[in-house]
Each structure stands twice: as structure tokens, then as C-alpha cells.
Amino acid sequence: MTVNLLKQKIGIIGGGQLGKMMILEAKKMGFYVIILDPTFNCPAHSIADEHIVANFNDTIAIRKLADRADIITYEFEHIDAEVLKVLEEEGHKIYPTPRSLEIIQNKYEQKMLLKKKRIPVPEFMYIADEEDMMEAGEQFGYPFILKSCRGGYDGKGNVVVHSPQEIKSAFESLGGYEQELMAEEFIPFTKEISVLACRGIDGDIAVYPVGENEHEDNILIQTKVPAQITKTLTTKAMSLANRVMKVFEGVGMFCVEMFVTEDKRILINEVAPRPHNSGHYSIEGCVTSQFEQHIRAITGLPLGDTTLIRPTVMRNILGDMEGNGEAFVYGAEEALKVPGVKIHIYGKENTSPKRKMGHLIVTAQTLEEAAERAQIAANTIKISPRKEN
Secondary structure: OOOOHHHOEEEEEOOOHHHHHHHHHHHHOOOEEEEEOOOOOOOOHHHOOEEEOOOOOOHHHHHHHHHHOOEEEEOOOOOOHHHHHHHHHOOOEEOOOHHHHHHHHOHHHHHHHHHHOOOOOOOEEEEOOHHHHHHHHHHHOOOEEEEEOOOOOOOOOEEEEOOHHHHHHHHHHOOHHHOOEEEEEOOOEEEEEEEEEEEOOOOOEEEEEEEEEEEEOOEEEEEEEOOOOOHHHHHHHHHHHHHHHHHHOOOEEEEEEEEEEOOOOEEEEEEEOOOOHHHOOHHHHEOOOHHHHHHHHHOOOOOOOOOEOOOEEEEEEEEOOOOOEEEEEEOHHHHHOOOOEEEEEOOOOEEOOOOEEEEEEEEOOOHHHHHHHHHHHHHHOEEEEOOOO
8 A cells, every 4th residue: 555645634633642642653753634623723723734713512514624634543542433433424534433432431331332342341230210229239339430431531520429318419410411421330440541442444453562551630740651460460461452453443552451350351441442641651751652653553554663662650740739821941961961851842731730731751761760769850830820920
């Protein structure tokens, strides 16, 4: 297959940091990129060839993007899959496919499909009312997790139910009868891990090394690669990621989030049909970053080498707790003095507490050395509202 790179136009729904990092790789290979995002000065604006300023639910604007681009992709999954399905039926190329997006958007349907395909997942059930929640408590014991089937990220849309007395308040806090809900058993995991995987248009699948994730308040703080798990578990996790890719038959990057249990099982938590925060380590850590791989996949190019070059730690840079306001980076000079540190600032105009504003990546001879240097750099750099002189 011959690909004329200069003639292909890529349309991206979303101009945030993931879209920006996709564009950085796409431009290296000569692609023309159009974004759709409601924020004029979004992170990807300054490097996009065109920017359609419109809301993500603006079907006219999405169709305009599809008419201008040869290929459509997206940087987040909370978009109207029905619109994309119609466009695909009309002949537009959309990756990952609208069908895979539609299934993944609904956590209950996602888990049902995985279970049907014998992929190990936590026990779960659909919740229609408070009586169903009582049944979930009897079936799973306490605590259990109540989840919104749609939407939610960084812990939003999830509630831990500790006792029967909390059922009513938990049910109402997630919208009650107005929202689709599901219950899931609480997993006493020992580690949270994730595996990036990519599927090409021709069906080839490339799987990345296993990352070990650390969260605070349900927000990813750090990813260390390789994960400190046994070779047996590493092989199992990578094999599961490969199987998940075959289940969804999607094209492009996917991230498979997993739990390692106390009894050494691996259970799939969630699947994201896009490059993922926990995969940022691949930018400096792997031969082919997740963003380059995604562009390769959706444009029909051969998939790249996923080899880890050397131990890598990715650390998120979150908005400081000082409040909201114009974003300003403090301490970058000191952080960059630390050997092996690379800083990625997303370019968001305003910061707020715990908002993802950037990340840093450290590679070193050992994982311990990389983690130590990442901690030093993280203690130095911060993004907070600009201080008045």
C-alpha cells in the first residue's frame, strides 16, 4: 500500500493535550491536521493547520470536519457515536471505529462484551433501582462500587458503597433513575497496571510494555515502566491486552487498565479507545511513542517498534492548590537541571487545583534512579495562577 503522506488530511475531534501530542507526531511525517474544539486557544490550536471552533456536540461542525479530512480520529470518548456511525456509513474513514467507541462509551456494555469473550473482569450487574443495589450488596458484599455507565473520568461518576445505609445517598448522588448505573465488586488489588496496544488497519497488533500506575484521589500521579510484577504476570497482562484488541476490532491506540489482585489474578478495569495518560512515558521511553503509533495506525502505515529503550517514569504535573487563574510555570529551570528529565507543558491558558497541566518524563539506567529523579523534579516544578508583581 502506497501512502502519499502530504495528501492525507487528518481530522481530530478535540484540541487538548492528547490532540496536541498527536499533531506533533503527525507533522513530523508531513500530514495536514484539522482540529475541532470549542476553545480557541486550546493546547493544539497553535500547531494545527486548521481549527474549527465549535462544540463537540455540533453535528454540523463535525460533518464539516469530516468533509475536509480524509481520516477522522478523536482524543476522548465522550462524543456522539451515532453521528460518527452515520458518517462512516457515508464512506468517511473514522478510527477507532464508531462501533468500538459506542460499546466502550457504556461501561456496562463494555464489561458485558469482555465477559462474553471470556476476558477476566470484576463481577458486575446493572442497577435500575435501590432494590438492585441491595441485591448487589448481598451478591458482592460491602464495600462495592456504584458507577455511572456513561461519562466519568478520574474517579468522577463512581461512588464506594460501604453499607446498606449508604445505598440511597449513593444512588441519588449519581443521578438515580435519570442515569444508567451499574454495580461492581470492590477489588482489593495490590497494583494498578495498564497496557497500551495498537491495531493497524490491516489487523496487525502491537503491544507495549506493562506500566505500573499510582493514583491519588483517583487522579493518575505516576506511571513506572516496566511494572514491578513477575514475568508470568507481565506476559499475562500483555496477552490480555492483545485479546482485548481483537475483541473490539478497533484501529488505533487503546489503553487497557487492569488490576493485579492479592491472589495474583489480573482483571480488566476499563478500556480507553485512544492514547492515554498512562502511556505518555512512551514519548521518551519507547522506540515508537503512543502518539506516533496512533498516527501510523489510522493512516495505514506499518506499526512501529514498541521496545522500551530504558526504564522510564512519567509524572503528571497537576494544577497547584493555590486556586484558579492564568497558568504560570514555576521551577522549570531547576527541574530541567535534574539528569534525564524532559518536561511537557500542555499550554492550557488557565489552571485550577489538580487539573492536568503537563507531565515530566525521566529515563535512567534503573527504575529506582528514574523514580528518584522524577520525585526531585516534581518537587521543584509547579503550575499555579500567575502571581502579581
